[in-house]
Amino acid sequence: MPIRVYNSLTQKKETLKPLKKGKVGMYVCGITAYDVCHLGHARAAVNFDVIYRYLRQNGLDVTYVRNYTDIDDKIIKRSQETKMPWQELTQRYIAEYQEDMLLLNVLTPTLEPKATDHIPQMVEGIQKLIEKKKAYEANGSIYYSVRAFKDYGKLSHKNIEELEAGSRVEIDETKKDPLDFALWKAAKPGEPTWDSPWGPGRPGWHIECSAMSTHYLGMPFDIHGGGRDLIFPHHENEIAQAEGTGSKKFCGYFLHNGHVNINAEKMSKSLKNFKTIKEVAAEHTPEVVRFFLLSVHYGSPLDYTEKNMQDAKAACDRIYLLEQRLETIPPAKKAGPPQPKGELEKALAKSLKDLDKKFKTAMDDDFNTAAALGAIFETVRLYNKYLDARGGETTPFAQWARERWEAQRECYHQALGILGLKSSDYFAQWKKAGAQTKKIEVAWVEKKIKEREEARRQKDFKKGDVIRGELSGCGVELKDRPDGTTEWHFR
């Protein structure tokens, strides 16, 4: 089954055809390392992580490059404000980002190049553009001559005349045309600089990505990704830079993820309406954060609200609660044949069988994680239904079904990066998070539960219920098991 992707370049869903059989080159714009990252950055990282994972699961040899921008205006500004050398600043936030990625179970890309390690490649690229009359020098800076590139606007589907008409670009006298953008910025006092044929200076923002992507992946390469907000001007300019030097195509498929909104507005640093990855993960657990990010198609906007996070938790709980039930079924010594008997077993066996197909169909269709999760829940319901009816006894079918489910779950885990925890670990994450946000000691809860158990043993149900009420008021939910023990979790 072919994988189809929505290509921003053509604005259509297309079959993904790798340039080299069995291999995919993918470049995704990473972060500018000058501050901590928020949920919006997490979304981009997680979405492309899923794409990376899924392509690999389909046997493709993916070279995944995700860069770090470690020199730009914001970095310089922040460095001056904080009196921290820019190298130290960027190193610090790259490290923070890597912690965030680890937290969210994002795989490390094949390569994570930094802009400042590729100045020669950028200089070389700029030189070529000058040779091709696509760029010019002005006061030690080099600008791209946008009008010299006839395909300018083909990604963002803008045309130059209209851009100019509605231009909000501030007039810069050194540029020949307001639309032109800097490839190389002449040194200013106190700023980090590199030598170049045009004197000391530093690269513009866009050149690093076309330089690094083509350096590592060649030209053309298969997939270029990033947030929607990068379509213009960043990716548009990358195309101009890469394709301006010749007739070769830059990249076949541009994939863009939607933004994370908060109160129906884009989450962003400048609006100060962001939640950092660490904040959200501490409050809602990394697993649920990731689940939340995958509960919607990657191209659509996603609203961060307390309600939506709770819904995501409830949904995610549902899967881990099933897991908890299944853990009581002893694993089979040998993987016997299913031999389903009765309607429920047959229905479950069929559902398990169909699920792989449904999952694949959903994922093949532009990585539709929302639909894939939907399919999983259909099976979860049938599984619970079967378990309710089964009684406690261990049958070969129950063991077969468990093994089958675990194997499938592992496959979905590989692709999505969620649903891979032991249920006890998942709920332990919640106890930790709940204890923090609700300011309740886990030990205190457990002491209360012991008191209640004692009361119940003495048939003092009234006292037991009082304790439960007390705990419930603190957001602690109890679940009495048949064996007399009590499981608990934060609501």
Added chain:
RNA sequence: GGCGCGGUACCCAAAUGGGAAGGGAGCAGUCUGCAAAACUGCGAUGAGCCGGUUCGAUUCCGGCCCGCGCCUCCA
């Protein structure tokens, strides 16, 4: 103003030219000492509005309204 994306039940959210998955919330029930969880049942005769194409449209086309994003740094 230009370009792009979207408007599906109380909320979130998929698919689809033949009449709408899934999750949450709600109500009723089964189970449980009581709960919780789970399960069962109920819930859009209609998909922003209006036209058109079609035997048939939520799905295609056109218009309108509304929201969001980009056009300046941005995942």
